[in-house]
Amino acid sequence: MSPQPPPATQVWPPLDPAGTAGSADSATVTLADLMPPPPGQSQDGGGRPADRGRRRRQGDPRGHWFLVAVGVVLMAGALLLNGYATSTVGETHAAPPPADRPSTELDDVRHGGPVLNLTGARPDSARLPARTVALTFDDGPDPRWTPQLLDVLAKHSAKATFFAVGARIAENPELVRRIVAEGHEIGNHTYAHADLAAVPDWRLRLELSLTQKALAGAAGVHTRLVRPPYSSSPAAVTGPQLRALRVMGGEGYIVALTDLDTKDWARPGVDQIVRAALPRRGRGAVIMMHDSGGDRGQTVAAVDRLLTRLAEQKYRATTLTSALGMPSAHAPAGDLERVAGTGLGLAQRGASGFVTVMSWVLAVAGGLTLLRLLFFLVLAWVHARRARGGKRRAGRAPAWPAPPAVSVIVPAYNEEAGIEATVRSLVNTGYPGALEVIVVDDGSSDGTAAIAASLDLPGVRVIRQENGGKPAALNTGIAHASHDILVMVDGDTVFEPDTIEHLVRPLADPAVGAVSGNTKVGNRRGMIGRWQHIEYVIGFNLDRRAFDLLGCMPTVPGAIGAFRRSALREIGGVSVDTLAEDTDLTMAMCRGGWRVVYEENALAWTEAPTSLGQLWRQRYRWCYGTLQAMWKHRRAIAEPGPFGRRCLGYLTLFQVVLPLLAPVVDVMAVYSVLVGDPLPVVAVWAGFVLVQAFSGWYALRLDRERASALWVLPLQQFVYRQLMYLVVIQSVATAVLGVRLRWQTIRREGTFAG
Incomplete structure (x- = not known):
């Protein structure tokens, strides 16, 4: 049974009795260490909490940046002390004897x-x-x-x-x-x-x-x-x-x-x-x-x-x-001198041990990063060959005998800038089967619902409800959907004409519970847009090819994903436990034994943040929500199947641990350049950039994108990379301190409007 919609909903056009769905209990998990948002808080683009009086310990922690600064200072102090003790800092050499004056x-x-x-x-x-x-x-x-x-x-x-x-x-x-x-x-x-x-x-x-x-x-x-x-x-x-x-x-x-x-x-x-x-x-x-x-x-x-x-x-x-x-x-x-001397000795030995350990850690981290990149490139190559060669895995069902009926759900909160372009792209998709589009307006304070309703397009319904958050809006759409194949789309996303057809094709296999589409950045003209374009192609879509083969897909993006209603029913619908409802939902699918696959030809164009502040708020929410989802599904490590050990282990190592070590890399690199020979540091950096450029070139080629976008890749190492690991640091600090994170407002520019 599908989850019931919240009681305060208004549907346009009105639903007939056949269009309603039954009720089901939804699983709720309390995370002591990673506090989830309250159920009444908006889940899409920074909505208003349904009950402001119940907010408790929400927002960003204020003291953790001080702790980070103290950590950086201690790290720099350890490097300087070790450098001074080894004559790397303040090094002096015997000067040639000068011509002395008689004395x-x-x-x-x-x-x-x-x-x-x-x-x-x-x-x-x-x-x-x-x-x-x-x-x-x-x-x-x-x-x-x-x-x-x-x-x-x-x-x-x-x-x-x-x-x-x-x-x-x-x-x-x-x-x-x-x-x-x-x-x-x-x-x-x-x-x-x-x-x-x-x-x-x-x-x-x-x-x-x-x-x-x-x-x-x-x-x-x-x-x-x-x-x-x-x-x-x-x-x-x-x-x-x-x-x-x-x-x-x-x-x-x-x-x-x-x-x-x-x-x-x-x-x-x-x-x-x-x-x-x-x-x-x-x-x-x-x-x-x-x-x-x-x-x-x-x-x-x-x-x-x-x-x-x-x-x-x-x-x-x-x-x-x-x-x-x-x-x-x-x-x-x-x-007093003995105490001071003992402290000096401990500090120096600690600094020396820190530098030694960090040197090994950085070597291991660099090696793991390179191995991961090469391994994922090989898996992406295999995935592309199978997908484009028409090869099916053993046991996969044949294609649909006829195009299945599809319900598209668009949760929207204050999306007036782009909702028209989104809905029109869905209606004009050219999908040969039965298609309905359900726009769920989650208590918007702008004209989102009015714009969607005024389009008067066939098969489009608009549901208005009080602000309950994106998961609640999705569950409302699921409950009102008429069909068993469900496509979920963000309110700032535009589909290609053949996207839905490609997206639902893998669901012909009864073992497949969800399909991830290929998300692309639509507003990629500025430097920030270009950086995100490269990240989407290399960091998201390339990885999803590998995750598909490994059977451990961590996320079907909210911008584009197809689901089987029976799979959603089995896991209790979209959970409100985390800020990353798409990651939480995907992990629940994998733990439930459903296959989650990636379809490269199902293209969706999304509007990316256009400023560093907007980007920070978006990624902060994503990262914090992913930590919540990982904590919620941590028991999957002991469960049979590849998801827990492969996916959670990978996310912990490459999405949490290594980013936390990234400031050490930068501080030690700057330290080496300032006090030592800069050539080794520059050579290592250039080597990593070349490897990334090669992987980026191949990823862009797989996605049929122009390789000319790679010119911004070296610049990405100086601003974008630091922003991303600082996001991880703040997210981990927020989680450890048990602070509830508010949903961050992302201003829409209307990239696809007009």
């Missing part, structure tokens, strides 16, 4: 020892005593090489000084604690290995301060030792470097340069490293090596051999401060 102070430093005290008016320096070496290791700690060096030092009962980079300290706090626990000391080597001679004083102080905080959080200590990156022996100090050394001295640091630079970072060979590290004639020396920054296997082997040679020569290998007879470089850090 007494500079001469004192160049001719002094490797350990400098610049806290006073004149530089003071010190050298290590005879038969004493201070092994120093820069750029660590490294989780691979530093433990090996520690093992070698322990083997020889030697101590060393590690000039650690703050970012590496934050990444490897356990390793820092091991260094301190085994009696070695740690010096400050800046946070991001910055060339301190090339940065302003505030950046220099920030580098030192952050490293101290990281050290406090990892090991609970501060250090008084510092070694500037890109430094060497005192003789190589330049004027700009002296300025930086003065600032470090003013911060209370003892500056450690080197006597012997082994240049082990160049991996010259173990023997060469050992020769460069051996002091001459029993002198003491500060020896510079590295425990990070690349393969340090030669360094590990060289240290083992060096310590053996030094022991044979009666050398003592100890920490820098111990070698000079100074107090330990370490001092306990305060509680």
